[in-house]
Amino acid sequence: MTGPSQSGSCRSCQQHEGEITDPTAVPWCIEFRSSKAFVTWVVAIAVFTDVFIYGMIIPILPEVLQTRVSIPEDELQKWMSILLAAFGGAIFVGSPIFGYFADKSSSRQAPFLIGLFALAASTVMFWFARTVSALVIARIFQGLSCAVVWTVGMALIVDTMGKDQVGAAMGIVSMAMTVGTVVGPFVGGIVLSKAGYHAVFAMAIALIVVDIVLRLVMIERKSAAKWIDVQSEAAETRAETETERLIAPATEDCSSYGVESEHSSRQQSNGKATGEEHPNPSRRSIPGIVRLMGSLTILVVLQATLVEAMTYSSFDSVLPLYVRSTFNMDPMGIGLCFIPLFIPSFFSTIIGSAVDHYGSRRIAWMGFILDVPALLLLQVVTENTTRDQIILYVLLFVSGFAAALKTVSLMVEISHAVEEKEKKCPGIFGDTGGTAQAYGLFNVAWSGGQVLGPLVSGGLVDWVGWKYMVSTLAVVSGVTAVVLVATAKGVRR
Template identity: 40%
Template sequence: MRLFTNAWQFLSGTKKDSKSKPPFLLSIRSSTTLIILTVSLAIFTDIFYYALIVPVIPFSLTVQVGIAEDQVQHWTSILIACYSVALLIGSPIAGIYADHTSSRRWPLLIGLIALAASTLLLCFGNSIGLLALGRVLQGFSASIVWSVGCALLVDTMKSAVGVAMGYVGVAMSVGLLIAPVIGGSVYAAAGYYAVYYIAFGVVVVDVLLRLLMIEKKVAIQWIKEDETPGPSEEGTDQVDIETGNSPITPSLQDRTDSIKAKGTHNLAGPGPRDKSQLQDNNNNEEKRIEPADIPNQGSVVPPETISIWCTSKSLLKSTRLFAALYCLLVESGIMMGFDATLALFVQRTFGWNSTAAGILFLAIFVPGFISPLVGWLADKYGARWPCFFGFCGLIPLLVCLRFVTQNSIQHKILLCFLLAPLGIALAFANVPLMAEITYVIEAKVARQPGIFGEKGVYGLGYGLFNVAFSLGGVVGPLWAGYVVESAGWGTLTWSFAIWAASAAVVAYFWLGGKGAKMPESTDTSQQEETAS
């Protein structure tokens, strides 16, 4: 019984009683560095595992399952679709669950179970049904990692959300960069199972970090009460675990209280309706749910249902959120579209083999290492201008790619010269959009504190981010493949340029600019409030 209690305390991080000893190495296990490393490795593992086995799937279908050669492409597409469907369905569910559970750690551990099961099924499965189930579990695990992991980074980093998403961008770049090369090389040198041995090794490291990590809001219970700034949970969540003191950067609630103390009308001059709403918020903070937000007023609705319904409905009203999701769809669609067509294009045009084509992708993914810098710019100036710059930079680069047509040294140099700044532009388009999800939520909370309840909706927000990103992963390759086969490479590049231009327009008019976290000071938030 004692062993079970200790195991439960280790997994949940819950303090059993006042005499319980704090976990071993608490300050290290709850440090910002370890949490960022854990989430980044979890995202790297997902990307690495996905990209590692993609080159191996056709061989597993023929060798392990016995599918005929003429049916391999058909079943490969189905298996990829199984992953995408699970990702689309699982992301919002995982996000909502993460927002209504006591700890982000539990969903991450559930995702580990799904990841381990998918690895075993894909490695040893000898039928189409088992492989499809493995891909579904892999997509479900990815939905948890992205939704819950990004929300955990927001909980940890607070005012440096853009920098945190920059580290996520680096993890993505590294995974996309090395996984296909390792997968193809290891399969050619050591065989089918050796590829999965590498996957098992990465998963084991991921498991250890997730088990070691302790969230800051869980670790705070082990700090003596006289070292915390006050009984409010909003305040205690901000205490530095290593020192027991509040950090210099104030929490979102502190920033909101400061704004209200100075007079919110000084920021954007709200009308009588806004003033009365702020007064109502101060007088009765617990009763924020309006009758229009409660479904089926004639029936008794459980409080949990009301909370999920109202918070989700309020977030989904945001025009600014949907603008960010559209831009994410475009960015991921263009990136995945090149993944699906670039290797085949250089093979047909230059006669390059798969190794040379893989090296060419370095030009796109290596610039992703500037992602933390791009995130810092987003934290400082808002998501609008970095994202707008990224999409505007994509337009001429995509158009110029249509001039690569001949098997000559000049055209090879031109292709590499265009792909490097293309990778930089994709980083500027992607990272600020990841941070914009948090900025949108913070803006709504600043306008109406408590609107999303005690735990917030960061999980749901990043679940929707994952949905948009995966939709781009479906639309982009289909678009690219169809256009290249029917109209050629040149038509693909200028059509993608038009798509990027549409995202640039959306980013300019509807994303948040400088100081976007405090919406009353921006025109964007006023437009959003009118639309809502």
């Protein structure tokens, strides 16, 4: 991933050190603060912070529910599933709303900061909660924060990167997500065991402060264009996109979306030149999010995303209680179980480059196929033996690698689907585009999986047991792999 060199990134620092109070002055270190690398890492750290705090709570939930809000042992699974479902439900409701306003807003940074305030509020509320209803409300606020980070943050990545670099950037973001999700439970369990309950949340607040500073320092590249020339690459990308669109065969009637095709636009322009007007009042009448859902590619990505989120959130909900009952593990031991899921995330940048080179659809298919045997073999982990623990760690590693393949490729595929639709019908999403709304739908699918995952997996464990639960997840992953292959015809990725 390219970015401005570090030697020249801050040359405006000394040049304008004393002009900060002048509203026309160039902001300090503007080239660095608006660089592709810095913006990508700010988004990645925002994602890390959000999912770290989400994951940090996972291993301490059983103890919090028992010791702070007095939930009986036989109701722990139910309330853990409800709390995780509340988080997913907030994402489900908030994502399309935040996506719409992010696409309509002149800046991505303002909603990005709003999400941070929601995260701070949820963390403080969870810290001092003494009732189960307060815990549920805290998880809802945390879900809203996640909705903002993923909707606005992913759109910001697409805005900043060239189309051939989106995969590499998403690889960094995916790595941050996986590291945060898995390191969160690990660190949360250790800190709780060694330093106590309050130390866990003091650590979370410190991380939020760092995130605040980074989000305030970041400058969007379109804002930086007032002072430096960052538009040349964007112009090249637009020119390349226009060339591809002109040489591509017309495969879609844009009039069905209330948007003029290039041909009809020329006709309309000619009509205006001769005094004839052909208004299209329905051009803006169809919401962008509805147009997005008319794309088969996007629908397939959303289905695959829902399945991936179901699988991932099932581990969050079921694994802590299962390893506690099977291996008699304490919170620290439960946290250690998540390490094998975490290690493959370090390959996310390599996976992102592979997605850019080989195509997102192919890599996603590989991830779902790989998950099938990993999930099926989890059936054999049933006894408190060293052998079963080793098998568990190996299979969690394989599943973690499959998750990295799926997550990076699906995050890239959604942006490609939007780009493809805009090529066929320029202006279909209006002047501001539909990227944030597309990632809003992505979040809706992800949150749907986070709601269904804990409820379905928790219900299956209570009803038919661990073996049938992991077998069900394996079957669903296999079916999703088939769907990806069956709908790949004509997809150039």
